[in-house]
Amino acid sequence: MTDNRFDAVVIGAGHNGLTAAATLAQQGKSVCVLERADRIGGMSRSADLGGATLPEMAHLLYNLNPGVAKSLGLKIASRALPTVALCPAQQHVVIQGKTAQYANGDAHPDAAAYAALYQRLKTFAALLGQLAEGAPPALAGGMLNAKTLQEMMALGKLGLGLKRLGKVEMREFLRVILSNAYDLILDELSDGPLAGALAADAVRGAYAGPRSPGTVFSLMYRLGNGGDVTLPIGGMGAVAAAFADAATKQGVQIRTDVDIASLVIANDRVQGVLLSDGTTIHADAVLSSAGAMQTMQIAGIAHFDVEATRRMRHLRNKGTTAKVNLVLRNLPAFTGLTREQTAGRLLVAPSAVAVERAFNPAKYGGISKSPLIEAVIPTLTDTTLAPDGTHILSAIVSYVPHGLEGGWTDAARADLLDRVVQTLEAYAPGIGELITHSQVLSPADIETMTGAPGGHWHHAEMGIDQILTVRPANLMARYAFGVGGLYLCGASAHPGGDVMGAAGRNAAMQVIKDGVLR
Amino acid sequence: MVKVNHVPMGLIETPFHARLEPLSRAKSWTGWAGFISPLVLDTVEFEYFAIRNQTTLFDISPMHKYRVTGPDAAAVMNRLVTRDVTKIADGRVGYVMWCDEEGMLIDDGTLFRFSATDFRLCCQEPMLTWLLDTAWGFDAQVLDESDAIAGLSLQGPTSWSLLQDAGFAAAQNMKPFDWREVEPDIWISRTGFTGDLGYELWVPKAKALDLWDRLWAAGDHWGVRAIGFEALNLCRIEAGFVAAGVDFQPVHAVMRLHRGRTPIELGFGKMVHFDKGHFNGRRALLQHREAGARYTLAKIDIAGFKPANGALIYHRKKKEVGFVTSGVWSPTTKRNIALAELKAPYGIEIKDDLWAEIYVNEEGRWDKRLVPVTLQDKPFFINQRARATPPHPF
Numbered sequence: 078m079t080d081n082r083f084d085a086v087v088i089g090a091g092h093n094g095l096t097a098a099a100t101l102a103q104q105g106k107s108v109c110v111l112e113r114a115d116r117i118g119g120m121s122r123s124a125d126l127g128g129a130t131l132p133e134m135a136h137l138l139y140n141l142n143p144g145v146a147k148s149l150g151l152k153i154a155s156r157a158l159p160t161v162a163l164c165p166a167q168q169h170v171v172i173q174g175k176t177a178q179y180a181n182g183d184a185h186p187d188a189a190a191y192a193a194l195y196q197r198l199k200t201f202a203a204l205l206g207q208l209a210e211g212a213p214p215a216l217a218g219g220m221l222n223a224k225t226l227q228e229m230m231a232l233g234k235l236g237l238g239l240k241r242l243g244k245v246e247m248r249e250f251l252r253v254i255l256s257n258a259y260d261l262i263l264d265e266l267s268d269g270p271l272a273g274a275l276a277a278d279a280v281r282g283a284y285a286g287p288r289s290p291g292t293v294f295s296l297m298y299r300l301g302n303g304g305d306v307t308l309p310i311g312g313m314g315a316v317a318a319a320f321a322d323a324a325t326k327q328g329v330q331i332r333t334d335v336d337i338a339s340l341v342i343a344n345d346r347v348q349g350v351l352l353s354d355g356t357t358i359h360a361d362a363v364l365s366s367a368g369a370m371q372t373m374q375i376a377g378i379a380h381f382d383v384e385a386t387r388r389m390r391h392l393r394n395k396g397t398t399a400k401v402n403l404v405l406r407n408l409p410a411f412t413g414l415t416r417e418q419t420a421g422r423l424l425v426a427p428s429a430v431a432v433e434r435a436f437n438p439a440k441y442g443g444i445s446k447s448p449l450i451e452a453v454i455p456t457l458t459d460t461t462l463a464p465d466g467t468h469i470l471s472a473i474v475s476y477v478p479h480g481l482e483g484g485w486t487d488a489a490r491a492d493l494l495d496r497v498v499q500t501l502e503a504y505a506p507g508i509g510e511l512i513t514h515s516q517v518l519s520p521a522d523i524e525t526m527t528g529a530p531g532g533h534w535h536h537a538e539m540g541i542d543q544i545l546t547v548r549p550a551n552l553m554a555r556y557a558f559g560v561g562g563l564y565l566c567g568a569s570a571h572p573g574g575d576v577m578g579a580a581g582r583n584a585a586m587q588v589i590k591d592g593v594l595r
Numbered sequence: 596m597v598k599v600n601h602v603p604m605g606l607i608e609t610p611f612h613a614r615l616e617p618l619s620r621a622k623s624w625t626g627w628a629g630f631i632s633p634l635v636l637d638t639v640e641f642e643y644f645a646i647r648n649q650t651t652l653f654d655i656s657p658m659h660k661y662r663v664t665g666p667d668a669a670a671v672m673n674r675l676v677t678r679d680v681t682k683i684a685d686g687r688v689g690y691v692m693w694c695d696e697e698g699m700l701i702d703d704g705t706l707f708r709f710s711a712t713d714f715r716l717c718c719q720e721p722m723l724t725w726l727l728d729t730a731w732g733f734d735a736q737v738l739d740e741s742d743a744i745a746g747l748s749l750q751g752p753t754s755w756s757l758l759q760d761a762g763f764a765a766a767q768n769m770k771p772f773d774w775r776e777v778e779p780d781i782w783i784s785r786t787g788f789t790g791d792l793g794y795e796l797w798v799p800k801a802k803a804l805d806l807w808d809r810l811w812a813a814g815d816h817w818g819v820r821a822i823g824f825e826a827l828n829l830c831r832i833e834a835g836f837v838a839a840g841v842d843f844q845p846v847h848a849v850m851r852l853h854r855g856r857t858p859i860e861l862g863f864g865k866m867v868h869f870d871k872g873h874f875n876g877r878r879a880l881l882q883h884r885e886a887g888a889r890y891t892l893a894k895i896d897i898a899g900f901k902p903a904n905g906a907l908i909y910h911r912k913k914k915e916v917g918f919v920t921s922g923v924w925s926p927t928t929k930r931n932i933a934l935a936e937l938k939a940p941y942g943i944e945i946k947d948d949l950w951a952e953i954y955v956n957e958e959g960r961w962d963k964r965l966v967p968v969t970l971q972d973k974p975f976f977i978n979q980r981a982r983a984t985p986p987h988p989f
């Protein structure tokens with residue numbers, strides 16, 4: 078059956094799986110993508126609710142890899158949004174790149190300090206960004222090995238970049254890179270919504286507070302592609318569709334509603350995928366964007382060393398982000414914001430201290446009474462997303478634990494919705510009255526829907542013990558995943574999550590480099 | 596009886612201690628896995644010759660014993676060890692080795708197969724967490740039986756005769772590495788660490804003393820002796836068996852880099868079954884095989900009669916190429932024998948012109964000598980009686 082023979086099979090039609098597939102297809106390989114859900118997109122898909130098209134999980138772009146976008150010829154229209162750091166005292170701060178000012182146009186006292194900090198972080202982030210362009214260095218081959226030399230070159234570039242910064246800045250980079258965002262931010266800014274916005278950006282999606290080590294890295298990670306935040310026109314689903322189009326144009330077959338039973342492995346080499354309906358799809362390589370442990374289980378634990386299994390079992394992947402999507406019969410009125418500002422990225426993170434405090438209950442299975450929220454009303458930018466006059470509000474709620482005490486019942490979801498609405502009421506009085514439809518996704522729901530372990534944003538925490546050469550874990554950081562021909566290609570691989578595409582592209586390039594495909 | 600609520604302090608008595616203690620003239624004890632174990636009970640010479648000429652009892656209760664059961668038990672054991680346990684039949688014992696992900700030996704031991712769903716692993720090193728990790732994701736249970744099961748090693752040319760007189764005639768047709776339940780709760784395996792005719796007997800702890808008394812009562816006529824570790828160690832070196840922590844460093848127990856050795860380097864390449872599917876360290880071992888051994892553990896014969904334990908080994912009397920890991924004077928073969936680790940290519944391609952550096956003390960004065968070393972490819976002690984089935988009566 079020629080129908081079921083491909084050079085490579087990709088597990089999961091999230092944007093990373095699709096990128097991996099398209100990249101391989103561009104190299105002339107035949108590829109089939111197998112998706113368990115009934116739709117493509119994974120965390121970057123859209124959903125329909127009350128006649129509106131809403132970003133079911135991810136909603137904004139800021140880390141889309143330009144190289145990926147270019148090589149795949151992605152056609153994604155998107156509009157840059159300002160960030161509005163909401164202030165309980167209505168002294169909202171509007172941030173656009175390196176400028177920060179009050180919403181009413183007044184100068185912010187920390188504007189200069191913020192600009193300097195932002196600029197510095199962006200420069201550092203660009204350096205780190207280089208590391209996202211390929212597999213992390215292994216340096217295991219010894220200095221006379223061609224592979225090692227290539228890696229040294231890449232590292233050398235980083236070193237060179239560091240050198241170019243000048244002595245003072247280089248020292249500063251090395252000082253802050255592993256430290257915590259809280260100290261970094263409050264060394265430069267007084268605490269308030271502006272500092273809170275940076276702190277919240279440093280921890281969104283993470284099981285970490287701004288005082289946790291490694292959060293400067295995660296803040297920089299966000300800025301690795303320039304830091305602009307844009308809203309995709311047509312919704313996040315349009316982004317996923319663009320990735321899918323790029324893949325299908327290259328001849329990639331995408332199959333949804335597929336239930337994978339196991340991998341077919343012989344002589345320690347992947348031979349294909351066995352579906353639960355008994356079909357075998359033959360392939361010389363399998364690239365999986367499922368979680369690392371999930372991939373191991375699909376392949377069969379017996380095919381991995383005990384240490385590798387142990388590392389995967391102990392991966393930190395407690396999801397902390399919930400999604401609340403609202404359909405509103407009218408545009409809510411945010412006090413003190415213009416319509417244009419209301420269309421921005423609205424942050425409820427009143428201070429760096431508040432961000433840290435909001436993390437505390439999550440450690441014990443609870444949710445803060447003052448949750449952190451990143452909300453956007455996409456219908457203000459793209460009117461096609463909802464029926465005339467109605468609006469959608471897409472809210473990412475941080476520090477919502479996967480393992481909620483008492484479990485994720487309907488009542489727990491209703492309670493979360495209530496907390497979010499109550500929090501927003503402080504800034505947009507009457508917003509609760511406008512809700513016609515709502516969708517609440519806990520991290521546990523996100524796990525069920527996408528398979529992402531813990532429902533985690535990055536499939537595995539981006540802690541300093543799980544990034545770069547140890548992502549997802551020591552000895553498995555270069556996409557190859559134990560069994561010959563098996564590769565990781567999703568967010569749990571280097572460089573990590575966000576709608577970015579680098580993990581998928583890098584994995585595909587590694588497959589080519591390793592000569593796995595004939 | 597006083598109820599003890601605290602964790603016992605110091606060394607613990609084995610189930611046979613009540614019999615060993617009165618037999619100890621030497622009062623020479625050691626700690627073995629937390630238990631009190633005799634180094635010597637009488638004299639080493641006496642005990643050694645009892646192993647080779649009569650029959651001996653050695654308390655092996657301190658060995659770690661783990662039971663692995665369940666539908667996936669065979670899969671778990673096959674994941675653990677380098678050889679193919681599906682080739683070990685029910686009622687058989689296999690010598691096994693297991694490695695970490697880098698192909699470095701974690702420990703060696705004996706694997707007792709009750710059935711495809713029931714195994715017992717005996718080894719020197721504590722292995723519970725490793726076994727639990729190995730069994731994770733499989734339908735199998737791991738139970739630490741170290742405390743529940745007592746073991747006695749009965750070794751020597753008259754050991755079968757003793758067994759028969761003790762009422763264990765059922766063991767007559769047992770071949771080496773057979774094992775069976777000869778009576779309810781008494782399991783016998785034809786195994787041992789001496790290279791001689793011998794058996795190991797396994798009973799629940801509560802039945803330990805009864806077993807001892809039964810064997811002891813039948814043994815007088817067959818010259819039975821209780822022995823300590825030192826005599827046994829002489830015999831195991833003669834038989835060419837390796838000891839954990841001595842001839843190789845169990846890789847989980849070392850902190851320094853590069854102390855681990857592969858089974859291939861220790862001379863057990865035939866026990867690494869690359870064709871059985873994945874097992875721990877397989878990929879690394881394949882790479883090692885490709886790259887060639889870095890070391891070899893060689894059996895050597897050293898000139899003279901001064902035991903050479905720890906001696907450095909030189910090529911052309913100049914270049915240091917290895918050292919003795921276990922060295923003894925072998926009373927039976929009348930040779931100065933040893934196991935030695937040599938750095939490749941010595942001992943593999945280069946086998947000549949090797950010298951051991953020996954320190955001798957002549958009436959208070961230390962002197963250094965270089966004596967020639969000859970490589971051996973067979974165990975130093977081989978006796979047909981060890982394998983004869985049925986075993987020879989004496």
Ligand SMILES: Cc1cc2nc3c(=O)[nH]c(=O)nc-3n(C[C@H](O)[C@H](O)[C@H](O)COP(=O)(O)OP(=O)(O)OC[C@H]3O[C@@H](n4cnc5c(N)ncnc54)[C@H](O)[C@@H]3O)c2cc1C
Nearest residue numbers: 089091092093113119120135136137528567568574575576
């Ligand atoms: C609530 C939330 C909001 C977010 N917001 C943003 C944002 O605004 N901007 C941003 O850049 N990032 C955001 N992220 C992160 C981002 O969405 C993810 O990091 C990214 O989409 C991961 O892409 P992926 O392709 O690696 O994995 P996924 O998108 O998770 O895709 C994996 C796919 O594999 C499929 N799959 C899993 N297991 C199997 C299996 N066994 N067989 C077949 N298929 C399988 C899943 O169904 C899924 O389609 C957000 C994440 C969350 C949870």
